[in-house]
Amino acid sequence: MEATMFQALVQIESNSLPQAPKRAVSRTYPAVPQRDEDVELRHLTKPSLPPTPAPSGPTTPREERDLEMSAPNAPGTPESTEPANVVEVLPTLTDPPMNKFRFIAVCAQTLLNGLTDSAPGALIPYIEKHYHIGYAVVSLIFIGNALGFIAAAPFVDAICLRLGRAKTGCVANFLMVLGYLPFVLAAPFPVIVVGYFFIGWGTAVTLAIGNVFTANLQNGTIFLGTMHGTYGIGGIIGPLIATSIVSHLGPDAWNRYYFLTLALGTFNGLNFLWSFWNYENEATSTHANQSLTTVTSAGGQSTAPRAELSAMLRAFKSRVVLLGATFIFAYQGAEVSISNWVISFLIATRNGDPTSVGNVTSGFWGGITLGRFVLSPIGARIGEKRFVYLLTIGAAVFQLLVWFVPNIIGEAVSLAIVGLLLGPIYPCSATVFTRSLSRQEQVSGLGVISAFGSSGGAVAPFTTGLLAQAAGTFVLHPIAIGLFGAMMVCWYTIPTPRKRTE
Helix, strand or coil: CCHHHHHHHHHHHHCCCCCCCECCCCCCCCCCCHHHHHHHCCCCCCCCCCCCCCCCCCCCCCCCCCCCCCCCCCCCCCCCCCCECCCCCCCCCCCCCCCCHHHHHHHHHHHHHHHHHHHHHCCCCCHHHHHHHCCCHHHHEEEEEEEEHHHHHHHHHHHHHHHHHHHHHHHHHHHHHEEEEEEHCCCCCCHHHHHHHHHHHHHHHHHHHHHHHHCCCCCHHHHHHHHHHHHHHHHHHHHHHHHHHHHHHHHHHHHHHHHHHHHHHHHHHHHHHHCCCHHHHHHHCCCCCCCCCCEEEECCCCCCCHHHHHHHHHHHHHHHHHHHHHHHHHHHHHHHHHHHHHHHHHHCCCCHHHHHHHCHHHHHHHHHHHHHCCCCCHHHHHCCHHHHHHHHHHHHHHHHHCCCCCHHHHHHHHHHHHHHHHHHHHHHHHHHHHHCCCHHHHHHHHHHHHHHHHHHHEEEEEHHHHHHHHHHHHHHHHHHHHHHHHHEEEEEEHHCCCCCCC
């Protein structure tokens, strides 16, 4: 009697147990926390309904490829016919062991990007004299750089899928080397502009590879901060090296700076090829090595073209994306305009010595780097929205001091403080954009925002060069302050996101 009752009780209890999981939920972007609303509750059975009997026999065993299982299906949930996906286990900096060399490769790449972007501010006066051109013509290099960046962005995924990261990074670096050759040879100025197109193209591709690889490591946010910190280091030492070269070797030696970038670009190309070789085939990187924005179904058919187009169209309909793109357009336009034209302002308006004021740009980039490391945590504590308001207003005030205080030392200090205040704005705004977008919108949305930022980094300094040719280099300051005002307006209209606690 008791044995019969016990057997019945076991049968009833076993029927109430949840089924073995039919599928695992794939996390396409592991660096981004999931929203609360992503948890599916629609198929839960009401308590009043009787549970569906469980099949007899042992529970379904886990397959070897199931690295991590999702929550079990609720009783009564119909079995899905969709292909099962695998939940990704994030690699670390040391597992697989080659990851540490890959991280060194992407950091060396961002160092090269910093050396490339910061040098024109110190070298523009010598380039103008060498080619006998004015501000308007020399500013065409910024247009060439932006066109290369924008032209590469839509094709990064397709190139990586066809060639793999190792060959893609190698080709991109050697295209940058091709772009440095006209500088080394002091080629005609139109060839210089074309060279900057190749530099922009290679920068866009390698930056995308580096960002995705680093973000998919465990503690990816920390490593991303380190990676982008090396960009600031390149921004600091680039003007120092360029100014030192022309000071010791003469104004005609301005092009020798690019021997440094050419050598580093060659090293980076070979380093990418070696460190990322066989990256896609490593078992522990099965999910980290997906294409930058592509998800492939179990049948092996890539959904990249349609998914990419659909995601891009959704991004352009998002209010957050459009406002964020305008905000970053103004931010990067102000940053690049200040760093590349303030030396010309100090020489033309303050009668500064080109061999000494060229170092002022290093102070500006040093402020940006220090601000990102030191001030960014403050924004997380007091709130990114409020903090960006304070930073933008402070940057505008010190930019006014650079404009109206006729003292080169005082202006150099004020400019370094402007950089210090501008530094945390980008990471703080990126945090706000990420929280305001769903996981499905983040890749395409942030891609659109980044592309607009690159455009701002070309349009604003180009416009500054045109106006400086007609009215004088002082136009840098009203343009920068006007861009700060545009940032404030965009920031006010961007909705405040909820702060995630996951």
